[in-house]
Amino acid sequence: xxxxxxxxxxxxxxxxxxxxxxxxxxxxxxxxxxxxxxxxxxxxxxxxxxxxxxxxxxxxxxxxxxxxxxxxxxxxxxxxxxxxxxxxxxxxxxxxxxxxxxxxxxxxxxxxxxxxxxxxxxxxxxxxxxxxxxxxxxxxxxxxxxxxxxxxxxxxxxxxxxxxxxxxxxxxxxxxxxxxxxxxxxxxxxxxxxxxxxxxxxxxxxxxxxxxxxxxxxxxxxxxx
Amino acid sequence: xxxxxxxxxxxxxxxxxxxxxxxxxxxxxxxxxxxxxxxxxxxxxxxxxxxxxxxxxxxxxxxxxxxxxxxxxxxxxxxxxxxxxxxxxxxxxxxxxxxxxxxxxxxxxxxxxxxxxxxxxxxxxxxxxxxxxxxxxxxxxxxxxxxxxxxxxxxxxxxxxxxxxxxxxxxxxxxxxxxxxxxxxxxxxxxxxxxxxxxxxxxxxxxxxxxxxxxxxxxxxxxxx
DNA sequence: ACCTGAACACCGTTCAAGT
DNA sequence: ACCTGAACACCGTTCAAGT
Numbered sequence: 291x292x293x294x295x296x297x298x299x300x301x302x303x304x305x306x307x308x309x310x311x312x313x314x315x316x317x318x319x320x321x322x323x324x325x326x327x328x329x330x331x332x333x334x335x336x337x338x339x340x341x342x343x344x345x346x347x348x349x350x351x352x353x354x355x356x357x358x359x360x361x362x363x364x365x366x367x368x369x370x371x372x373x374x375x376x377x378x379x380x381x382x383x384x385x386x387x388x389x390x391x392x393x394x395x396x397x398x399x400x401x402x403x404x405x406x407x408x409x410x411x412x413x414x415x416x417x418x419x420x421x422x423x424x425x426x427x428x429x430x431x432x433x434x435x436x437x438x439x440x441x442x443x444x445x446x447x448x449x450x451x452x453x454x455x456x457x458x459x460x461x462x463x464x465x466x467x468x469x470x471x472x473x474x475x476x477x478x479x480x481x482x483x484x485x486x487x488x489x490x491x492x493x494x495x496x497x498x499x500x501x502x503x504x505x506x507x508x509x510x511x512x513x514x515x
Numbered sequence: 516x517x518x519x520x521x522x523x524x525x526x527x528x529x530x531x532x533x534x535x536x537x538x539x540x541x542x543x544x545x546x547x548x549x550x551x552x553x554x555x556x557x558x559x560x561x562x563x564x565x566x567x568x569x570x571x572x573x574x575x576x577x578x579x580x581x582x583x584x585x586x587x588x589x590x591x592x593x594x595x596x597x598x599x600x601x602x603x604x605x606x607x608x609x610x611x612x613x614x615x616x617x618x619x620x621x622x623x624x625x626x627x628x629x630x631x632x633x634x635x636x637x638x639x640x641x642x643x644x645x646x647x648x649x650x651x652x653x654x655x656x657x658x659x660x661x662x663x664x665x666x667x668x669x670x671x672x673x674x675x676x677x678x679x680x681x682x683x684x685x686x687x688x689x690x691x692x693x694x695x696x697x698x699x700x701x702x703x704x705x706x707x708x709x710x711x712x713x714x715x716x717x718x719x720x721x722x723x724x725x726x727x728x729x730x731x732x733x734x735x736x737x738x739x740x
Numbered sequence: 741a742c743c744t745g746a747a748c749a750c751c752g753t754t755c756a757a758g759t
Numbered sequence: 760a761c762c763t764g765a766a767c768a769c770c771g772t773t774c775a776a777g778t
Contacts (some may be wrong), residue, residue: 304765306742340744345772383702405683437704440697448702450683451694458630458679469676473667476701477608477673479662531761558753565763570753 292378314338314424317354326355339455348437355403357413360512362393363407363418370425380438383429391466394456403428408449423449535572537562542579550581550623554735580628581639587618588632588643595650605663608654611701612677614650616691619681626682648674 305512316337322327328349334344348354369389373382394404407419423446430448433439459466541562545553555576559569573579594614598607619629632644648671655673658664676698682690 292755303742309743329770330772340774342774343743346742352770387702399578401682402685405686408640409686411732439702440700441700441703443697447690447693447697450690450698451680453681453682454679454694455676456679457626457682458675460627461630461634465672465675466674469679472668472672472676473698474702475665476703477612477668477676478701478703480667528761534762554751555753566753567755567764568762577751603770 291493308381309337309339309343312339312342313344313354314349314357316451319356321400326351326400326403330354347482352403352406353414355397355400356407358397359400359404359407360415360418363415363422364391366390367418367421367425370422370429370508371383374425374428374432377434379429379436383426383433383439384467384470387448387474388467388470390449390452391456391459391470394453394462398460401453401460403452408446440452471487534562534564534640538572538579539582540570543583545720546580546583546622551625551628555579576633577654579629580622580625580641581632582631583622584625584728585634585640586641587621588640588647591618592616592643592646592650597649599657603640604654604658604661608658608664608694611651611698612673613692613695615674615677616681616695618686619678620691622684623685625727626678626685626726629681630638630675630678631679633671 313333316329317333320336324332330344331341331433333354337344344354348357354394366386366389370386373386376382394401396400407415408415410419426449427445428438428446434441452470455466455469455473459469516548538558542553542702545558545561547554549557556566558579559566562569569579591611591614595611598611606716619626632640633648635641635644650675652670655664655670659666677695680691680694683695693718
C-alpha cells in the first residue's frame with residue numbers, strides 16, 4: 291500500500307507505545323478521581339514517566355483528554371449503529387443521548403472539552419468525534435422521518451444541549467436522566483413524567499456494556515412523578 | 516430595634532466598605548475579561564489592595580463570585596415579579612429563563628458556581644438566590660396552572676437545565692437562544708422553530724434594563740428555520 | 741529519536757509585622 | 760480591627776543533558 295516516495299512513517303518504537311499506553315491509563319485513573327483538571331505532574335508520576343514525556347505525547351491537557359474521549363466516541367458510534375436496528379426511532383435516539391451524557395460525565399469537568407470537540411477546534415480525536423456525530427445524526431434523522439423528532443433542528447444543537455445537561459448533572463448523578471427527560475419532553479404542557487419523552491435509564495434490551503457510568507442512573511428514586 | 520444585650524454589630528469602617536466595593540468592581544472587570552477563573556492576585560492588584568485584604572473579605576473564589584451574582588439574582592427576582600404581570604404565562608416564563616441564561620453567561624465559567632448556589636451549599640448569596648428561585652417558581656407555577664408548562668416537574672430542574680444551557684452556549688453567543696428554544700419545545704415532534712416554544716430574544720415589551728448581556732441575543736441570524 | 745528531571749515561572753494562600 | 764506584602768507551597772511548562 292504505502293508508496294516508496296512518500297515520507298516514511300515508521301512504526302513507533304515499542305517503548306514509545308508503552309509510554310503512551312501508561313500515560314493514558316494513568317490519566318484515566320487520575321481524571322476519574324480528581325476530574326478533568328487533575329494534576330498533569332501527578333499523571334506523569336503515576337505513569338512512572340518524566341513530565342517531559344507526557345508533554346511530548348500530549349502537548350496540551352485537551353489533547354490528553356481527547357485521546358481518552360476518542361474511545362468513548364468510538365463506543366458511542368458503535369452503539370448508535372446498533373440502535374439504528376431497534377424498532378422505536380424516538381426511544382433509540384433518547385437511549386443514545388442518555389449514553390452520550392453518561393460518557394461525557396465519566397470524568398467531572400469534561401463537558402467543555404467535548405463541546406470543543408464538537409466545534410471541531412484542533413480535535414485530536416477528530417475522526418472518532420465525527421463518527422460519533424454521524425451515528426447520532428442517523429438516529430436523529432430516522433426519528434425525524436417518522437415524525438418523532440422536530441424538523442428544522444440541527445442535530446449538533448441537540449448534542450450541545452446534551453453536553454450542557456452533562457455539566458449540570460455533574461455533581462448529582464440522579465439528575466442526568468431527569469434533565470434529559472425534561473429536555474426531551476420540553477418545558478411544555480402534557481409532558482410530565484412517564485410520557486413520550488421518557489426512555490433513559492431502563493434501556494433494557496441491547497448489549498453494549500458501557501462498564502464505566504459513574505454510578506449509572508443510580509439507586510435513588512426519581513424525585514418527581 | 517436593636518436590643519442592648521445582643522452582640523453589637525457595629526457599622527463597618529469606611530475603608531472596609533470602600534475596599535469591599537473596590538474588590539467587587541475589580542473582580543467584575545477581571546471576570547468579564549478572563550472568566551470566572553481569573554487571577555485573584557490580579558483582582559487585588561487592580562483593586563489597589565493587598566491580597567490579604569481580598570482573602571479577608573472573600574475567603575474563597577466562590578464567595579467572591581457569589582457576591583457578584585447576588586446582584587444578578589436580585590435583578591432576576593425583580594424581573595420575575597414584573598413578568599408575573601404580563602398576560603402570557605408561558606412566554607413570560609421563557610423570557611425570564613432567557614434572562615437567567617444571559618445573567619449566568621455574563622462571565623465565562625460561572626455556571627458551575629450558580630449550580631452550587633442552587634444546591635444551597637455554603638451560599639454567600641443565599642437570600643438573593645432564594646428570592647430569585649421563588650420569583651421564577653411563581654412564573655412556572657402560573658404557567659402550569661394555565662396548562663402551559665408540564666405538571667410534575669420540579670422548577671429546580673428547570674433552572675439546572677437552564678444552567679447547563681448557559682455552559683453549553685458559553686463560547687458561542689448565538690447558541691443560548693437556540694438551545695433554550697430547543698429545550699422549551701422539547702426534542703419532540705411538531706416543535707420546529709417559531710412554534711409555541713419560541714419566545715426568547717424578542718421580548719419587546721417590559722422594561723428592566725439588564726445592561727450587561729455579553730452580546731445580547733447578538734446580531735447573527737438564527738441558523739435554523 | 742526519545743526520555744529525564746532540574747530549573748523557571750506563575751499563582752494561590754498564609755501570616756508576621758505594621759498602622 | 761484591619762491592612763500589607765514577603766514568604767511559602769504547589770503546579771504547569773520548558774529545555775539542556777543524557778541514553
